[in-house]
Amino acid sequence: MSNFAVNLLNNLTPPAVCVLCGADSQHEALCQPCLTSLPWLPALHCPRCALPTLDGGLCGNCMNEQPHFDSTHAAFLYHGVLAQLIPAAKFGARWSLLPALAKLMQPGLAQFARPDLLIPLPLHAQRLKERGFNQALEIARPLARNLRLQLETNLLQRTRDTEHQARLSEKARLRNMRKAFVASGDLSGQHIALVDDVMTTGASLDAAARALKQAGAARVDCWVLARTP
Numbered sequence: 001m002s003n004f005a006v007n008l009l010n011n012l013t014p015p016a017v018c019v020l021c022g023a024d025s026q027h028e029a030l031c032q033p034c035l036t037s038l039p040w041l042p043a044l045h046c047p048r049c050a051l052p053t054l055d056g057g058l059c060g061n062c063m064n065e066q067p068h069f070d071s072t073h074a075a076f077l078y079h080g081v082l083a084q085l086i087p088a089a090k091f092g093a094r095w096s097l098l099p100a101l102a103k104l105m106q107p108g109l110a111q112f113a114r115p116d117l118l119i120p121l122p123l124h125a126q127r128l129k130e131r132g133f134n135q136a137l138e139i140a141r142p143l144a145r146n147l148r149l150q151l152e153t154n155l156l157q158r159t160r161d162t163e164h165q166a167r168l169s170e171k172a173r174l175r176n177m178r179k180a181f182v183a184s185g186d187l188s189g190q191h192i193a194l195v196d197d198v199m200t201t202g203a204s205l206d207a208a209a210r211a212l213k214q215a216g217a218a219r220v221d222c223w224v225l226a227r228t229p
Contacts, residue, residue: 019088019097020081029100038104039077041227049202050074050227067202069194069209069220073112075105078198078226086197086226090135098138098197101225105139106146112221115193118149121208122181124158139225140195149193155215156183156208180204181211188216193223200228 017024018031025031030038045052046059050072053059076082089097120136128134137153144151160180192212194205199222209220 019085019094029097034081035104037081039080039082041074041077045074045227047071050199050222050224052077052227052229067206067209068213069202069205069222071112072199072202072205072222072224072227073105073109074199074224074227075101075108076226078200078228082226086135089138090131090197093132095133095135095138098135098225099142102139102142103146105143105223105225109143109147109223112193113191114147115149115191115219115221117152117155117190117192118144118223119152119156119192119194119212121194121196121204122153122156122158124160127158136196139197143195143223155185155187156181156212179207181208183211183215183217186216187212189218190216191219191221192217193221195223197224198226198228199224 018034019025019029020034021031023031023033041050042052044054044056046057046062048058048062048067048069048071051059051061078086085097085101088094089101118140120134120140122136123131123134140151143149158180159182194208194212196205199205202222205222205224209217209222212220
């Protein structure tokens, strides 16, 4: 059996045990104790980029240079077990973990205005071919379905196969993402939520938000699983 077929079967079959500790999880990805131990984002964080702050106000970076996106919702901090689960989903072909984690984002989204469109951050065609799936789309699909939002996958394209962001410094990340996205069509007045797995410096999401606003979007929010502290 091919690796693709094995991975597909692994992701279609509901887990019998918790992926973290191996305990009975009632056919969920995580058991209740492991779910409770996840590094949830603190209540006090920057409303624009979700970086934890002492008073819940804007962080220094967002005050000094306002990003093109307007706000960020992140369910978790990217450390501890989340730093194991998300790479396992992305690079270990365990993408069935992503909808399970996306489900945990939903309660926190109630405080945000409902967007007109939900757009997963696109991968370049070459990167998509290598990985076989887009992690942002695997998060966006259940959110769109459960929150009854319109999911769009063709309005935003990645035009450059950029260097992996994890290998770059913050300044290099910003340079790397210049003109990496293009938005098609007239998005005048639209409120858009951009979906991705992890926000680190926010360079990718900022570049995508810039392209969407150039196409007329009135507001762009970022919905991510986790924020790097």
